[in-house]
Amino acid sequence: MTDKKRRQFVTMMGASTVAIPVSALIGSLPSHADDAPMVDEASAAAKNWEYVAQSSVADNLCSNCALYQGDDDSSSGGCPLFPGAAVAAAGWCKAYAPKPS
Ligand code: SF4
Incomplete structure (x- = not known):
């Protein structure tokens, strides 16, 4: 894995860990x-x-x-x-x- 691909992978993983809690929060908001x-x-x-x-x-x-x-x-x-x-x-x-x- 090249450094550029590694950085893209790390960036993508960081974004997905942020997206999961936000989607969980939206689902728990009162309707x-x-x-x-x-x-x-x-x-x-x-x-x-x-x-x-x-x-x-x-x-x-x-x-x-x-x-x-x-x-x-x-x-x-x-x-x-x-x-x-x-x-x-x-x-x-x-x-x-x-x-x-
Ligand atoms: S909407 Fe009614 S119950 Fe809710 S904080 Fe305001 S006054 Fe209180």
Whole structure:
């Protein structure tokens, strides 16, 4: 094996070791919440974040939180705090952070 081919091989192996973890990460990302179960307010995770499906503060809603992953007109959507589940657009939790305007 020539030096040039060896360098190409090493470069290719380096690229493939980077590509594998990235593809594994993409596969583990939460899917859109269309078919995900709703977050159970009684769950430990929900209690930890004090999540409620109906916010008591008019303008502090999951739908206008920076972490909300649902579409603008959706009734529910994903949230990275609750992987594999959906939060209500009208919900709220103590990690609420308004979307930048
Ligand atoms: S961080 Fe809290 S307020 Fe924001 S979308 Fe997630 S559950 Fe809703």
